[in-house]
Amino acid sequence: MFKDSTASLFDSFAALLEYPSSDFSEHAQECLELMRSLHPEAADMVEKFANAVEKNSLQRMQELFTTTFDMQPVCYPYVGFHLYGESYKRGAFMAQLNEGYHGIGYSAGQELPDNLSVILRFIGFDSENRYSEFSQALLSDGVLPSLEKMLKVFSEGSENPYFAILSALQLFVLTTLEKELTHD
Numbered sequence: 484m485f486k487d488s489t490a491s492l493f494d495s496f497a498a499l500l501e502y503p504s505s506d507f508s509e510h511a512q513e514c515l516e517l518m519r520s521l522h523p524e525a526a527d528m529v530e531k532f533a534n535a536v537e538k539n540s541l542q543r544m545q546e547l548f549t550t551t552f553d554m555q556p557v558c559y560p561y562v563g564f565h566l567y568g569e570s571y572k573r574g575a576f577m578a579q580l581n582e583g584y585h586g587i588g589y590s591a592g593q594e595l596p597d598n599l600s601v602i603l604r605f606i607g608f609d610s611e612n613r614y615s616e617f618s619q620a621l622l623s624d625g626v627l628p629s630l631e632k633m634l635k636v637f638s639e640g641s642e643n644p645y646f647a648i649l650s651a652l653q654l655f656v657l658t659t660l661e662k663e664l665t666h667d
Contacts, residue, residue, distance in 0.1 A: 488517050488520070488521060489521070489659060490606075490607040490608075491513075491517055491607070492514065492517050492518065492521070492607075492655060493603045493604070493606045493607035494603070494604060494607040495510055495513050495514035495517060496514065496600075496603050496648070496651075496652050496655070497599075497600040497601075497603035497604040497607070498510040498514075498600075499511060499514060499532065499648050500560060500599055500600045500603070500648070500649075500652075501600045502545065502548055502549075503536075503541055503544040503545050503548055504541075505541065507536060507541060507544060508533075508536050508537060511529070511532060511533040511536040511537075512533060514529050514533070515529045515530055515533045518651065518655070521655075521658075522654060522655060522658055524654060525650075525651040525654040525655050525658070526651075528647040528648065528650045528651035528654070529647070529648065529651045531644065531647040532644045532645075532647045532648040532651070535644035535647070536644070539644075544644075547643065547644065547645065548645070551643060551645045552645070555636060557632065557633075557635075557636050558633050558636045560598055560599040560600065560633075561595060561597045561598055561599070562576075562597045562598075562599055562602055562621075562625045562626060562629045563576040563577055563580075563595075563597035563625075564597065565628065565629035565632045565633065566625060566628065566629065573597070576597060577595065577596045577597050580596035580597060580602070580621075581596050583605075583617045584596060584605055586617075587608070587609060589604075589605050589608050589609075599626070599629065602621055602625065602626060603626075603652075605618070605621075606618045606621065606622065619660070622656050622659070622660055623660055626656055627653070627656055627657070627660075630649055630652060630653045630656070631653070633649055634646065634649055634650060634653065
């Protein structure tokens with residue numbers, strides 16, 4: 484079952500995959516501290532990201548975010564886009580997400596329900612169910628295939644800090660799913 488630190492990590496990743504704000508550096512350090520105890524290999528990638536956050540100004544991180552996620556359609560942070568493109572199936576997927584979200588009192592707020600950060604926050608929020616079937620399906624059938632597509636736009640060993648944090652998230656999700664499947 485989810486441990487509190489696992490749910491917190493989903494929230495931390497969500498914060499790091501949103502437009503950078505004044506507390507961005509704190510989120511990066513929190514994610515790094517949590518990850519060190521759970522997954523050393525992924526922690527190395529989070530550390531690369533945290534170091535980039537420390538090295539660059541907030542404005543530079545905002546520019547990197549915009550360049551990475553808003554100006555390259557193949558790296559949009561929308562799971563439904565990666566799964567279905569701009570087809571009616573994406574709309575149906577978003578409707579399913581909203582239904583699942585509302586079922587436990589969660590809201591996507593002003594963001595589209597298939598936004599990666601929204602989904603990660605939902606999974607962290609879904610801690611009462613301690614890894615519901617819906618959350619597991621979102622991770623295995625939505626988040627992982629989307630991350631795979633998102634990571635393909637980067638060259639191997641890319642210096643873009645978002646390559647490091649997306650890679651760390653991918654390892655974290657894989658590890659989380661493996662642990663959950665072996666404990667069922």
